[in-house]
Amino acid sequence: MLQKLRVVHYINQFFAGIGGEEYADVGFALHEKPVGPGVALQRELGERGEVVATLVCGDNFFAGDFEKNAEEGFRMIEQFKPDLFIAGPAFAAGRYGPSCGAMCKIVSERLGIPAITAMNEENPGVEMYSQYAYIVKCGVNSKEMTSVIKKMIRLADALLENKPDPRLVAPNDCIPSPYEYDYYTRNLIKNVFTEETTAERSIDLLLKKIRKEPFESDVLKPPFGRVKPGEPIKDITKAKIAFVTDGGIVPTGNPDRIPSRMCTIWKEYELDKLCPQGGGQHEVSHRGYNNYEVLMDYNRLMPIDPAREFEKEGRIGKLNPTLFTTCGNVSIVKKSKIMGNEIAKVLVDEHVDAVILTSA
Amino acid sequence: MQITALPEVAKMVGANRILRGTNITYVVGNKNLPKEEEQKLNQRYLEKALALLQTPVEEQTIFALD
Numbered sequence: 001m002l003q004k005l006r007v008v009h010y011i012n013q014f015f016a017g018i019g020g021e022e023y024a025d026v027g028f029a030l031h032e033k034p035v036g037p038g039v040a041l042q043r044e045l046g047e048r049g050e051v052v053a054t055l056v057c058g059d060n061f062f063a064g065d066f067e068k069n070a071e072e073g074f075r076m077i078e079q080f081k082p083d084l085f086i087a088g089p090a091f092a093a094g095r096y097g098p099s100c101g102a103m104c105k106i107v108s109e110r111l112g113i114p115a116i117t118a119m120n121e122e123n124p125g126v127e128m129y130s131q132y133a134y135i136v137k138c139g140v141n142s143k144e145m146t147s148v149i150k151k152m153i154r155l156a157d158a159l160l161e162n163k164p165d166p167r168l169v170a171p172n173d174c175i176p177s178p179y180e181y182d183y184y185t186r187n188l189i190k191n192v193f194t195e196e197t198t199a200e201r202s203i204d205l206l207l208k209k210i211r212k213e214p215f216e217s218d219v220l221k222p223p224f225g226r227v228k229p230g231e232p233i234k235d236i237t238k239a240k241i242a243f244v245t246d247g248g249i250v251p252t253g254n255p256d257r258i259p260s261r262m263c264t265i266w267k268e269y270e271l272d273k274l275c276p277q278g279g280g281q282h283e284v285s286h287r288g289y290n291n292y293e294v295l296m297d298y299n300r301l302m303p304i305d306p307a308r309e310f311e312k313e314g315r316i317g318k319l320n321p322t323l324f325t326t327c328g329n330v331s332i333v334k335k336s337k338i339m340g341n342e343i344a345k346v347l348v349d350e351h352v353d354a355v356i357l358t359s360a
Numbered sequence: 361m362q363i364t365a366l367p368e369v370a371k372m373v374g375a376n377r378i379l380r381g382t383n384i385t386y387v388v389g390n391k392n393l394p395k396e397e398e399q400k401l402n403q404r405y406l407e408k409a410l411a412l413l414q415t416p417v418e419e420q421t422i423f424a425l426d
Contacts, residue, residue: 224372224373225374226374226420227376229377229416229419229420231416232413232414232415232416233413233414234414236410236413236414239413241410289385291385293385293386293389294385294386296391297398299388299398299399299402300385300386300387300388300391300402301386302388303388303402303403303405303406303409305399305402306399306402306403306405306406307406310406316410354361354413356361356362356363356406356409356413357361357362357363358362358363358364358387358388359362359364359365359366359369359381359387360384360385
């Protein structure tokens with residue numbers, strides 16, 4: 001007979017029955033048995049597996065530092081040598097979700113075992129961890145507990161079985177279909193052998209699209225995400241305003257070698273050196289538009305001279321003395337997000353209140 | 361806020377306060393205008409940009425120069 005699967009489960013203080021918000025600060029605790037939703041998990045596993053340990057932590061405590069606390073949690077459960085790790089389900093709980101995601105990430109990375117959680121699409125943990133963890137889709141209500149656990153175990157079975165897929169170039173590199181198993185795609189791409197040529201498959205998909213029949217695209221749409229709009233500036237006459245551009249303006253000779261396409265770097269230049277009144281010190285590294293007009297006058301890309309006037313007249317508090325530039329042409333979304341975060345960090349450090357971003 | 365001649369692209373990637381620019385090759389200018397007129401247009405773009413920075417928005421919105 002096959003050995004029983006060793007399963008470790010992570011839950012928060014609420015589902016462990018410790019208490020609600022007033023107990024959200026409690027630290028880690030370990031129980032060598034199923035607790036709370038773990039009972040339903042054990043029932044679903046039946047004879048196949050055993051919940052050997054349940055790790056519990058307060059939502060606030062874990063949310064203090066997701067990565068650091070995941071490390072601490074991992075050290076506590078490692079000794080149980082699990083074959084499968086389950087966290088949550090977290091439904092729409094905003095601190096619980098990322099905690100489950102962080103635990104799944106560290107467990108799957110360190111132990112190479114399936115690590116599965118479940119969340120509602122509104123849970124911030126989906127955005128943060130769907131790339132690293134298997135997150136099954138679920139609603140917002142814990143009444144669904146049993147059905148969600150069933151879905152998680154179904155996915156676990158598929159992962160553990162790791163049934164060789166002859167279509168895959170590496171047959172044991174099986175990933176269960178996100179559609180079939182209803183989890184958030186991890187955007188993993190695998191090479192497969194197909195009977196038809198690419199041309200045949202493309203036409204087939206196109207015809208399905210035209211006929212409005214369901215089809216699965218091979219191409220993943222980049223996840224752009226949504227950002228909460230910033231609060232309006234209360235007093236613009238006291239605000240520090242900065243220019244950021246992806247129009248590719250650079251000092252003459254492009255000393256930092258900013259690529260004119262697929263750019264992954266940005267630079268901060270002194271505004272008065274790059275764009276002195278009257279110009280003549282800049283060029284444009286951007287092969288996505290005809291640069292001639294901007295080359296003749298930087299004000300066509302950014303209203304810099306008027307901003308200088310406004311600063312003198314006190315119509316804005318201060319014009320940031322530096323300009324942030326990159327080239328937005330066939331850019332990679334993932335890299336652009338990183339650049340955006342880096343630029344934003346410097347802007348915050350330089351106490352900039354608002355940004356005018358211009359794009360060609 | 362973002363000024364761009366392709367506001368739909370800005371909207372797709374998630375910008376919230378978007379101002380439609382004149383043209384891809386002269387976003388906040390206009391090469392067909394006399395120098396003085398173009399400078400005025402530059403200033404109007406700046407004024408509008410600053411106004412948008414002081415405008416509350418609930419969702420992604422594309423604005424045009426008045």
